[in-house]
Amino acid sequence: MENNHNRQCQDLPQVLLLKPPPPIMVVLGEHRFSSTKFQFLKAWDSPLPLNQFLPKHANSIQAILCCSASRVTDDLLQLLPFVRLVVTASAGTNHIDLKACRRRGISVTNAGNVYSEDGADAAVGLLFDVLRKISAADRHVRQGLWVKKGDYPLGSKVGGKRIGIVGLGGIGLQVAKRLEAFGCIISYNSRNKKKFVSYPFYSNVCELAANSDALIICCSLTDQTRYMINKEVLSALGKKGVIVNVGRGAIIDEKELVRCLVTGAIAGAGLDVFENEPHVPKQLLELDNVVLSPHRAVITPESFTALCELVVGNLEAFFSNLPLLSPVMIECIDG
Numbered sequence: 351m352e353n354n355h356n357r358q359c360q361d362l363p364q365v366l367l368l369k370p371p372p373p374i375m376v377v378l379g380e381h382r383f384s385s386t387k388f389q390f391l392k393a394w395d396s397p398l399p400l401n402q403f404l405p406k407h408a409n410s411i412q413a414i415l416c417c418s419a420s421r422v423t424d425d426l427l428q429l430l431p432f433v434r435l436v437v438t439a440s441a442g443t444n445h446i447d448l449k450a451c452r453r454r455g456i457s458v459t460n461a462g463n464v465y466s467e468d469g470a471d472a473a474v475g476l477l478f479d480v481l482r483k484i485s486a487a488d489r490h491v492r493q494g495l496w497v498k499k500g501d502y503p504l505g506s507k508v509g510g511k512r513i514g515i516v517g518l519g520g521i522g523l524q525v526a527k528r529l530e531a532f533g534c535i536i537s538y539n540s541r542n543k544k545k546f547v548s549y550p551f552y553s554n555v556c557e558l559a560a561n562s563d564a565l566i567i568c569c570s571l572t573d574q575t576r577y578m579i580n581k582e583v584l585s586a587l588g589k590k591g592v593i594v595n596v597g598r599g600a601i602i603d604e605k606e607l608v609r610c611l612v613t614g615a616i617a618g619a620g621l622d623v624f625e626n627e628p629h630v631p632k633q634l635l636e637l638d639n640v641v642l643s644p645h646r647a648v649i650t651p652e653s654f655t656a657l658c659e660l661v662v663g664n665l666e667a668f669f670s671n672l673p674l675l676s677p678v679m680i681e682c683i684d685g
């Protein structure tokens with residue numbers, strides 16, 4: 351019986367895992383991560399180096415499961431000629447060479463909308479924290495400065511603020527919905543004007559910044575959005591402007607952002623993502639007008655549970671020749 355089972359498992363198509371999944375995913379997904387349709391192949395369990403491990407299993411690997419920390423490059427795909435699907439556990443796909451996937455006829459799925467609500471909650475939380483100085487005032491109290499030095503400077507009202515959302519996808523839309531309820535005035539920039547919303551659209555992000563009190567970055571990192579938030583955009587946002595980033599660090603010119611925050615060229619920032627994670631520019635650690643978060647905006651036990659369902663659902667759909675649940679529209683990457 352056991353031998354039969356082992357033989358059946360050996361015959362199953364394999365899904366390559368390049369890096370161990372985060373422990374929370376293992377715990378939450380344990381009951382989901384077994385399937386009669388495929389088998390996971392854990393690259394890190396093998397004593398072989400990757401350049402020997404991959405050719406050894408190349409004939410049976412038909413799919414790859416990755417997260418934003420493992421890059422899926424053209425060179426990697428070259429070694430795995432039978433791969434037809436890349437499933438990423440992230441919303442962003444900047445770690446995957448999408449053009450190579452398209453050229454090789456490989457489908458890609460991402461986290462779809464499972465992170466949208468939690469990502470939006472975190473973005474709104476960062477905005478509140480920066481505007482109302484919640485973390486900074488907390489430090490003031492804890493350090494005994496309320497007693498020694500008196501009141502902490504006031505924060506500013508959220509309601510009525512003009513919010514420029516950069517990227518009106520799943521997370522951006524949920525940010526808009528939440529901040530509208532607080533009385534904010536929403537505008538946005540994205541690749542294309544969206545027919546289904548009436549918020550003002552700015553095709554030029556600099557103009558959006560000039561007409562916003564706060565910019566919230568929710569877009570994905572692509573060749574078009576890398577360093578899109580540059581010196582010009584930050585100076586258009588101005589001395590009273592704040593910026594929140596839950597997209598990817600490299601969407602903002604980080605050196606310029608640090609300079610603007612240090613010199614007061616913008617008023618503050620709430621940052622969940624950084625260009626060179628887990629490293630955060632040292633100057634930011636000193637600034638009270640900056641709220642820092644370790645790239646966890648979208649992650650809660652609830653979103654991870656939904657993610658596990660989606661990841662396994664995509665793999666099962668693929669191995670049953672059914673439509674994928676959250677395909678990435680590869681055409682979009684060319685704008």
Ligand SMILES: O=CC(=O)O
Nearest residue numbers: 439440441442648
């Ligand atoms: O940052 C998180 C993601 O892209 O899923």
